[in-house]
Amino acid sequence: MPRPFTPKVVTANDLLMGDVIYQTVDNVWSRSIAEAEVLRDEDTANARLAFGSAQAGEVVGAYLADVKVGENGPQPVHFREDFRMTGPSNYFHGKQADLQASS
């Protein structure tokens, strides 16, 4: 039996700002993982990654990150993705501050 597929999102860094972005179903890039498109099988995931990677004028280093899907949409599985979603722990900088400023 094939191994169960862990849901994934396509994530990358923005070319101009360098910050963390996530691919959405509308083929735009969001700053919020909650808005990311959740990919539930390997073929779709690879196709969406290829699509995201091809946008070389906008993004750098696209890859697939594991997520778990909860009430607020996809959330990271690994702590590295937690930090990417949040920002550094020594200052209130990065996403945590940007999201607060925009809300």
Added chain:
Amino acid sequence: MYSYNEFDKAFLAERNAQFRAQVERRIDGSLTEDEFKPLRLMNGLYLQLHAYMLRVAIPYGTLNSAQMRQLALLAEKWDKGYGHFTTRQNIQYNWPALRDVPDMLDALAEVGLHAIQTSGNTIRNVTADHFAGAVADEIADPRPVAELIRQWSTDHPEFQFLGRKFKIAVTGAEHDRAVTRAHDIGLRMLSRDGQRGFEVIVGGGLGRTPMIGKVINDFLPEADLLPYLEAILQTYNLLGRRDNKYKARIKITVHENGIEKIRELTEARFAEIRPEFKGTDQDVLAEIRGMFSNPAFRNVPEDAFHAAYDADPVFRSWADTNLSEHKAPGYAIVSISLKAHGKTPGDATAEQMRVMADLAAQYAHDELRISHEQNVILPHVHKSDLPAIHARLREAGLATANIGLISDIIACPGMDYCALATARSIPIAQEIAVRFDELKLEHDIGHLQIKISGCINACGHHHVAHIGILGLDRAGVENYQITLGGDATETAAIGERAGPGFSADEIVPAVERLVYAYLDERESPEETFLQTYRRLGAEPFKAALYPEAKANAA
């Protein structure tokens, strides 16, 4: 200090113009990321977890006040108001936007600074003793030699695509503050029969496979330095492995081939190329040396120092901890701690940078140094000025009296910033510092170096710490391994792994147990942690770290 001539200025302007065009071509789509990445890395620009990171070289850790002010300007104008000083005497900006980087590089060029070769498989920023030119136990100031190497290695066409990065450190002093034995090449100045030369150490390094360097030449005459370095680099460039990134550093080349073979090949190549060096390099060195002459030291009374020392316990504590002996009578070397308890090791705000620049200009012959220990040094200060300096540092949050103590921790950026990291370093450093400050024990503990790396690449020098901490990812959880008994000085040693790692919650209590074990075991308050460790070995410390193992064995 070295000041740029017209050639340097023109070279840097051209290089910055090139990079500006490369950035534009990346943004307009003419360059792919694969094409652009090596170009940006050659100019010190990384892409990290949350943003780009610009790493600026501070050659051999030396800055003047104008340069420090410019670093503050960059922090304020194009970053989030601070910079991070690193274990390689560089400064890193964690938040630049891609479009701004060419302007940042132009601003740096205005004060003779750049980010060239702070990344990539080239000869990196040459590091040196941060007390250079100020200590008595010095054969000569190593910085002119470091500057010569910087000029020779910058854009050296043969060494732009080495198998891997290459780090050179120089010291002129007996006491090794530059960790020369853990560099690809370490140079220790020697004097023999009135002639100056170097002990040349090769193949040291930390990282995945830590190695203490081996002596390839126990006395290289000074005039032979560049051809000899070139011979070593050429030998490595041909012999070094390119099949496996993790086996590509010269330490592996030396380890796999043996120092004898490396020496034989180097000497043979040296004999071939030595005649090509006809003395221009030595003329340049002499010219550089002229720019590093001693400042005009003052001869005035020290009364103000003694009065403050007797009257003010806070000043006294700082003076006892943060001052080092200077070669000139009445002078001291001031170490400004960037390790305030609970703050990020090595970080300084733009305002703090300006305060330090002002102090350097007013009191310290316009010189500052960045140490690999991530602190800032005022190398030449007359003692009568120390009370005023201390008062200003206190106002700026820069008067922490902890140099060489347990809270003077080296920590790499770790997973708070670094794309390579496997765990965080900074919060662990913050927690340890805060904990021992609460215990009010650190002055009693005395000299103890903790160094933390957030991955196996060991930017935090954990292998050569008295207590080293390595952050790893164990099945999706941060885990911290402890090494014991490392030493970064002339008696360099790689620490020994103590045993299984600890979770983020367990690591600070584990360090605390180690320290209490030391306090119990030391023969006197004068015996340092490292001395106690060397006298007793690892056993009592392992027993303190793993009490349950001891209980199970009983």
